[in-house]
Structures are given as structure tokens and as C-alpha cells.
Amino acid sequence: MKVRVRFAPSPTGSPHIGNIRTAVFDWLFARHEGGTFVLRIEDTDRTRLVPGALEEIMRDLKWAGLQWDEGPDIGGPYGPYTQSERLENYQKYAQQLIDQGLVYKCYCTSERLGEMRKQQEAEKRPTGYDRRCRNLSAEERAKLDAEGMPFVVRFAMPESGTTTFKDLVRGEVSFDNSLQDDFVMLKSDGFPTYHFASVVDDHLMQITHVLRGEEWISSAPKHVQLYKALGWEQPVWVHPPLILGSDRSKLSKRHGSVNFSTYIEEGYLPEAMINYLALLGWSPAEDRDLYDIGELVEKFTLEGIINHPAIFDAQKLLWMNGQYIRKKSVKELTDLVLPYLKKAGLAPESLSDAEMDYMSKVVSLIQDRLRVLSEAPELAEFFLVDELNYEPKALDKWIKKPETPAILEKVADKVETLDDWSIENIETAVREAGVEAGAEGGKVIHPVRAASTGRTVGPGLFETLELLGKDRVVTRLKKAAKMS
């Protein structure tokens, strides 16, 4: 049987790391198996819809390279792929179940339900619907319906026995039916709840494997019972572990940077994100961390999914991103970095060939120091501005030292006479000038760096000077010489 998996987000906000991790597993599994990856939108809660959320979900997935084969925008054989456009399906099966007496209409008001819960909590009893409407007589129902009472449709759970299902990650899991709730499957607005809609759609869309976060495992018995009532074959259940924040609780807004889009903006690379996320809760059982997308697809199996939660480690992600940045060619990296430099006002909207050439030289000098693209402006600034921004430390520690002006003058004079502006010649000249001024090695190099870049740290000094060019270097040295 051909594998079909779905990623089924609800458009109620920005996708976070955990959502995308699930999508990564879905996509990897589908690709590994030569199966189909479906994107389905679960917009059944009309009160929580967020405008633009759907667009952001699709943009994030595309950015990460997690292209779906069927979905709301591209259609497919089992569409539509948006639940609000599939209401007749839910109505139809709900009615079928009502007719079979497996589910029932419930006319209890939310006020009554609230009071009931309050009392249950006060008495320290398990909360849950007391099934008052489950055994209404036909006359009572007819009367309520005639009065036009609003109702929900509830599933009549078996009152005894256990519901057992097999989860690929955890083995057999059982729940005591007597503790289960007669859950709502159709709300009073006629929309289905998640439990009902996802079961109906997974069946109709021929989903073979349901991958979803571990938070769903406690409601799985509801879904299993629904499959039984409808006489449908269950999919393979797969509940990967949750991703936790550093405080060990389920990832949520309060954990700061959990929005996936934030990582895109900060300049993480898709290949690094996929690599990192794939390794959160899954392992190819090797002592290795860096895998390109192709390897991931090749190695991904459901058996490799871990059964315990993983804490999101932003530090390791950062390291991994640096690894991928280092693998880029200078050309590729320049293209990636350019938007960030433009945004910072350090690069023009369009570059001439010469400017482009210069830019890639800048990029090649900062490549080893870059961990995320957004660090580029800070690292490259002194290559791209006319007026230097001197960091206080550069001023205090070097430029404003009494012996510095003499050293800088000397270096400026010597370097100015250079005909061949090569790294080797520059180094020789700077060092010689230093010796003549009584400052060897670091004693000359540090002041020169501070004067020519305004910084105390940066790429190799002679490469830096070479790229800066003679005119700029001489000007900056002479200017700094007068600053102390």
C-alpha cells in the first residue's frame, strides 16, 4: 500500500518549531517511502482563526523545502483540503451515526456543563460529561427539537472495557473506557471538532499513517472508537515525542523564539533547520550530527523515532547553522547575505559587477565567523561604510594611547609608497613600519586594526587591509592618528 501522510495545522497562529518538526517527519517519511505528503487545513474553530496564518504556514513549509503533493492551493484527488469546505462530509457521517444510535444529540447548555465541572472538581471526581442527554426518550428529543433547542452531537463511548491501540513509537497503549468522555464531535455551529473531522478526513483522504505530537495520545481512544463505529480501518498511529523548552514544558509562545518564521528572518538556512529538527526526536542510530536532506530522506524510518521528549537547544542549532554556512560557496553565501546588508543600508539595491566582486570578497573574509546571516551587517560594516563606527574598546585600548599616533603615521607613510598592494607587501610594510616606530607584532597590528576598522576583532588584518584598499587605509590611519 502506498504511504500517504498529512500535515494538518490549524490556521490559528504562526507555526512554531514543534509544528514544523512534525511536518519534517511527515515529509521525510513520505519521501523515504515514495509516498504522498498531504497538507490539510484544520480550520474548524471559527473563533480562533488568524488572518494570514495559512499563508505563513505555506510560506514556512516552502522555505524549508517541505513541498506537499496535495493541498488547499494545488488541489488533489481527495480535495478540498480545507475542513471548512468539507462540512457536508461531517454532517453526513454524523447523521449516519445518529441513525445507528452510536452517537446522540446533547442539548445541555454550556452553563450547565460549567457548573457540572465545577462540582466535579470540588468533589475531586474526574471531570467529564455526565451523559444526561444520552438516554433521552424519543419524545423528549422530539420536544427539544421542536423547541429549536441548540444541540451538539456527542459520541457515545462504550461504558466498560478498554480501548487498546498500537502506537508505532510506544507499542500497545490502553485506556479504560469507563474513564472516557462522551466527547463532542459536532459543535452547535455545525462545525466538527478536531476528533471527528480528522478521523473522517484521514479516512476519506486515505491517510495510511497518522503522525502527530504526543499530546494527542490521550485522545487517541476517541479516534479509535470512532473508526470502530464507522466501520473503518485504522491508520498506523505514530506519536513522536514533544519538543520542550529549556524549562522542560511544552513549547509555546512564552518560550521566546519558537515561531518558525523568526528563524527564517534571522538567517538560518533551510538545510540546517531541517537537519536540526530531524534530529529532535529521531535518530539514525549513528554517532553523527550533520546530514544533508538527501541522507535524511534515505535514512528516515519510523522505527528511529525516539519515545521521550527533547529539549530544544538553540545553541546547537546555531552551531549547526554555522556549519552549513561554512559549506556554502562564496558566491552562494554572498547572495544569501546581500538582503541583510541591503536592509542594514550597507549595500545598494542593485550592484555593479565590480561591487558584486568586492562584496564577495567581504563575504569570504567573514564566512568563518558567521553563524546566522543576520550577523553579517555587524561583521562587514567597516568594509562598507565611509565613516567608521569606532567601538569604545578600540578607542580606549589602542587609538587613544600616547604612542599610537606615531605608529600610525609611520605605517601610513610606509604603506602609501607601496606599488603592489598585495597581502604580503602590506604585511611586510606594516611590520617594518612598526619596528621603526618601536612597536613590533601586536604592538603595531592592534593599533592599525583599530584605526582601519574601528574594531578590536575581525578577520586577518592584512587581508582586511588589502581588501579595504590603499586609499581608504591611508586615510583611516591618518585620521585615527589625529584622534588621540
Added chain:
RNA sequence: GGCGCCAUGGUCCAUCGGUUAGGACACGUCUCUUUCAAGGACGUAAGACGGGUUCGACUCCCGUUGGCGCUACCA
């Protein structure tokens, strides 16, 4: 509280009865070096606890403890 899931260094994972318990991030030291990185070398650091089973348990079973999740007309 009830129910469920889980338990190897600070973090992510490996080891699926016999290993000096391995790799990576982070951290520390050293090296390279003009600095910061990058790279290289080395190091600190782990089987929650208690019972079993077994010739032998990190590994299997039970209990305890702990963590997390669910407990909505949200997903």
C-alpha cells in the same frame, strides 16, 4: 486529583544482557594566531532510587520517585 507517556552527562543522541558506556553541542585547557572566529588536540561530565530475573544488567520485569502531556462546543 484522575488517566496516559517517559526516565543515559547541563542539552541532543548511540549502546537493543557481557563496552575502559560512544558521538555532537555547551564548558575548560592546549595548539594555530595580530585579534575574534574557524580548524586541530586533550579534558570535566551520565545509566534517578529500590527490588527482582540472570552466571552477568544501562539494557528485561515490578515498585518508588521525578518530569511531561491530556483532562474544552481549542487544536
